Amino acid sequence: MKSDLDPLMAARELVAIVITGGEHQNTPRAYLCNGVDIHGGMVVKRQGSEPALIVSSMEIEEAAKSDLTVYSYDDLDWAQIYKDAEGDQKKAFPVFWGRVLEKFAIPPGKIGLYGTGDLNVWVERARQLSEMYPDNPIVGETGMTLFDQAFVTKDAGEIHILREVADKTCDVLRATWDYIARHRAEGETVVKADGAPLTIGDVKRFVRRELMDRDLEDTDMIFAQGRDAGFPHSRGSANMPLQLGQPIVFDLFPRQLGGGYYHDCTRTWSIGYATEAVQATYNQVMTAFQTALDSYAEPGQPTHTMQDAVLDYYEAGGHPTIRSKPGTSEGYVHGLGHGVGLNIHERPSLSHLAKEDIFQKGNFITIEPGLYYPDRGLGVRVEDSFFIDEAGALVSLTTFHKELVLPLRGS
Amino acid sequence: MKSDLDPLMAARELVAIVITGGEHQNTPRAYLCNGVDIHGGMVVKRQGSEPALIVSSMEIEEAAKSDLTVYSYDDLDWAQIYKDAEGDQKKAFPVFWGRVLEKFAIPPGKIGLYGTGDLNVWVERARQLSEMYPDNPIVGETGMTLFDQAFVTKDAGEIHILREVADKTCDVLRATWDYIARHRAEGETVVKADGAPLTIGDVKRFVRRELMDRDLEDTDMIFAQGRDAGFPHSRGSANMPLQLGQPIVFDLFPRQLGGGYYHDCTRTWSIGYATEAVQATYNQVMTAFQTALDSYAEPGQPTHTMQDAVLDYYEAGGHPTIRSKPGTSEGYVHGLGHGVGLNIHERPSLSHLAKEDIFQKGNFITIEPGLYYPDRGLGVRVEDSFFIDEAGALVSLTTFHKELVLPLRGS
Numbered sequence: 001m002k003s004d005l006d007p008l009m010a011a012r013e014l015v016a017i018v019i020t021g022g023e024h025q026n027t028p029r030a031y032l033c034n035g036v037d038i039h040g041g042m043v044v045k046r047q048g049s050e051p052a053l054i055v056s057s058m059e060i061e062e063a064a065k066s067d068l069t070v071y072s073y074d075d076l077d078w079a080q081i082y083k084d085a086e087g088d089q090k091k092a093f094p095v096f097w098g099r100v101l102e103k104f105a106i107p108p109g110k111i112g113l114y115g116t117g118d119l120n121v122w123v124e125r126a127r128q129l130s131e132m133y134p135d136n137p138i139v140g141e142t143g144m145t146l147f148d149q150a151f152v153t154k155d156a157g158e159i160h161i162l163r164e165v166a167d168k169t170c171d172v173l174r175a176t177w178d179y180i181a182r183h184r185a186e187g188e189t190v191v192k193a194d195g196a197p198l199t200i201g202d203v204k205r206f207v208r209r210e211l212m213d214r215d216l217e218d219t220d221m222i223f224a225q226g227r228d229a230g231f232p233h234s235r236g237s238a239n240m241p242l243q244l245g246q247p248i249v250f251d252l253f254p255r256q257l258g259g260g261y262y263h264d265c266t267r268t269w270s271i272g273y274a275t276e277a278v279q280a281t282y283n284q285v286m287t288a289f290q291t292a293l294d295s296y297a298e299p300g301q302p303t304h305t306m307q308d309a310v311l312d313y314y315e316a317g318g319h320p321t322i323r324s325k326p327g328t329s330e331g332y333v334h335g336l337g338h339g340v341g342l343n344i345h346e347r348p349s350l351s352h353l354a355k356e357d358i359f360q361k362g363n364f365i366t367i368e369p370g371l372y373y374p375d376r377g378l379g380v381r382v383e384d385s386f387f388i389d390e391a392g393a394l395v396s397l398t399t400f401h402k403e404l405v406l407p408l409r410g411s
Numbered sequence: 412m413k414s415d416l417d418p419l420m421a422a423r424e425l426v427a428i429v430i431t432g433g434e435h436q437n438t439p440r441a442y443l444c445n446g447v448d449i450h451g452g453m454v455v456k457r458q459g460s461e462p463a464l465i466v467s468s469m470e471i472e473e474a475a476k477s478d479l480t481v482y483s484y485d486d487l488d489w490a491q492i493y494k495d496a497e498g499d500q501k502k503a504f505p506v507f508w509g510r511v512l513e514k515f516a517i518p519p520g521k522i523g524l525y526g527t528g529d530l531n532v533w534v535e536r537a538r539q540l541s542e543m544y545p546d547n548p549i550v551g552e553t554g555m556t557l558f559d560q561a562f563v564t565k566d567a568g569e570i571h572i573l574r575e576v577a578d579k580t581c582d583v584l585r586a587t588w589d590y591i592a593r594h595r596a597e598g599e600t601v602v603k604a605d606g607a608p609l610t611i612g613d614v615k616r617f618v619r620r621e622l623m624d625r626d627l628e629d630t631d632m633i634f635a636q637g638r639d640a641g642f643p644h645s646r647g648s649a650n651m652p653l654q655l656g657q658p659i660v661f662d663l664f665p666r667q668l669g670g671g672y673y674h675d676c677t678r679t680w681s682i683g684y685a686t687e688a689v690q691a692t693y694n695q696v697m698t699a700f701q702t703a704l705d706s707y708a709e710p711g712q713p714t715h716t717m718q719d720a721v722l723d724y725y726e727a728g729g730h731p732t733i734r735s736k737p738g739t740s741e742g743y744v745h746g747l748g749h750g751v752g753l754n755i756h757e758r759p760s761l762s763h764l765a766k767e768d769i770f771q772k773g774n775f776i777t778i779e780p781g782l783y784y785p786d787r788g789l790g791v792r793v794e795d796s797f798f799i800d801e802a803g804a805l806v807s808l809t810t811f812h813k814e815l816v817l818p819l820r821g822s
Binding site: 020021022023024025037039056057058059060061062072074078079080082083086087088089090093112113114115116117118119120121122123124125126127128138139140141142143145146147205208209212213217220228231232233234235258322326327329333334343344345351353354355 | 501523619646
């Protein structure tokens with residue numbers, strides 16, 4: 001969590017961190033700006049000091065909402081530097097960088113570069129600035145980065161927000177269930193009042209509106225039916241009519257409007273009735289889900305033990321898995337879960353290969369076993385997002401029910 | 412445009428380019444994937460060859476829509492490599508990189524790294540991979556990058572899409588004008604049928620729904636009234652009721668749902684009536700707008716000449732500008748315009764300092780003069796997006812009218 005940043009910097013011997021990038025969604029920047037989505041701008045944090053924010057003078061008013069100390073680029077003479085460089089960014093930026101080092105009195109030592117941005121520009125800039133200012137080499141890391149580590153646990157303020165987003169997301173699941181239920185079938189096809197088929201595109205439009213009414217935004221939900229449900233990341237075809245008795249994998253992972261915290265959950269629905277094959281597969285996935293929960297004992301436990309338990313269960317049932325058959329596209333083809341926060345995928349990873357990750361108080365993680373047989377027109381996944389609370393208990397924030405069969409009551 | 416990529420690579424002596432990054436919006440990746448938004452994945456293009464796409468096996472079905480040759484990470488032995496490295500990404504990735512070089516038969520020479528991603532990871536990875544595979548150093552650039560240059564001009568397929576997005580955006584402007592007009596005033600406050608004030612939040616919700624109904628998404632529109640309109644990038648306060656006679660800067664820059672091409676346009680509205688000060692300022696901005704258009708002659712002309720003409724006009728009228736007073740937050744405080752495409756801000760830049768940018772056939776650019784006096788509760792901006800067509804003419808794709816006063820007809 002955020003209070004870990006100084007020790008995490010110390011462990012890496014970083015005298016400062018700089019978070020930069022363009023106008024893109026930039027989770028480390030949003031994190032340090034207390035959730036305020038700045039369009040551009042740079043955060044500078046010296047070890048042991050509060051972070052400060054440098055933005056274009058046009059963004060000053062928005063930036064002030066971050067509660068950080070805010071400077072405009074022109075407070076660091078950008079306009080003059082840029083003019084002196086005759087509008088050549090390539091010349092101007094290194095001079096500006098010198099002003100940053102000076103303004104924040106950065107002592108000699110390594111500076112960690114973070115943020116989401118243009119890889120091309122920053123790979124070259126980091127090299128160039130390290131050469132020009134040899135007292136302050138700019139460094140990156142591979143593997144588990146400083147922010148990966150900080151994001152692993154959430155503080156009380158973050159959990160409060162995550163719970164709100166979870167509740168709203170569950171309201172949308174409920175509204176979507178009811179929306180579909182209000183329709184009727186003609187033969188095996190779900191139809192609207194006027195007899196036109198209800199399509200996946202119709203449902204997604206409904207879902208996006210419901211999200212928006214709650215100040216959430218879709219980030220490319222999955223609503224995949226039949227064979228498509230057999231590919232874990234197939235988004236579903238907008239023009240496909242909803243059919244009775246087909247498995248539908250509905251994976252909803254919205255975030256706060258304009259960038260912010262996510263919720264992540266999946267339900268599998270079968271409209272009207274479920275075939276024997278779908279019901280049997282669903283039962284196994286629900287058993288896998290319960291197996292996962294039962295395998296959890298306490299914080300400190302390696303996360304891979306939970307995936308191991310699920311792999312054991314599936315393999316005993318004769319399903320290929322990514323452990324028994326790496327790269328398989330049938331059976332159980334993905335990891336059991338992952339952290340969620342300002343990013344949809346964070347650490348810890350619930351993978352049999354992630355040997356170093358452990359459960360910790362403050363984790364916010366998904367548990368999402370599935371089974372996929374596209375050649376049988378079949379895919380099932382069930383996913384809740386869980387918080388590990390102060391007592392070390394695993395608490396689901398996805399409160400929506402897990403019924404498989406969605407009965408129609410339209411007439 | 413896309414057909415320029417090989418010459419642009421040759422000019423930089425790049426034997427290959429690799430576009431990578433995480434799950435973020437990644438415009439170079441989307442560009443090469445023909446607009447398909449892949450969640451993760453790497454594009455590899457050897458000079459003179461078609462690009463190929465490497466994705467997780469779970470994304471194969473979605474990736475196929477790109478029309479590129481698609482490989483899964485496991486086609487390059489990722490699962491085995493990751494297992495051999497005991498789940499340590501830090502060890503696994505460099506081995507995988509060797510497979511990429513082999514699979515695509517990359518000859519000795521520089522590889523350009525592009526894409527939007529985690530700066531921290533790639534700054535270190537680029538260093539490490541260049542060291543391990545010295546025949547293929549990984550390089551970046553500052554200044555005008557390869558993709559900056561490619562994005563400067565749009566091909567016929569892109570213009571077709573940009574026109575569609577423009578038309579839909581104008582439909583939303585029209586719908587929003589009509590939506591506000593359907594209300595009535597109580598005193599100076601715009602109110603709904605039930606007498607509650609119509610707020611900026613209400614208008615933004617309406618706009619987002621209208622965008623969504625047209626498969627567009629908001630990327631943080633500006634709807635700023637009164638003093639807020641005086642800060643070019645103030646988003647506006649959701650709880651603020653709409654007032655008669657206040658300038659409202661409405662800057663709408665949506666993109667295709669899920670990531671894609673943008674449109675960018677601004678109107679300034681004053682509900683019911685305009686004060687003399689607002690009307691006078693508006694007239695000057697409209698004259699500046701016409702001055703900009705009149706200054707355009709033909710492709711090849713430096714873009715700064717257009718900004719120079721507008722600066723001359725404003726300065727003659729006694730307004731401070733970023734040329735006469737760099738860093739000013741009053742008067743004319745920003746550049747005249749910018750390219751638009753898969754990014755909201757691209758080259759060319761219409762700045763008096765961008766001496767190298769020229770107008771070209773295939774440009775898609777904004778022209779957006781404004782005047783800002785926050786201390787007088789005042790800000791005005793008018794913006795259309797223009798295409799430079801095959802005949803070299805500047806054609807506005809923002810067809811919505813430029814009336815200042817929005818009369819209410821609710822009763």
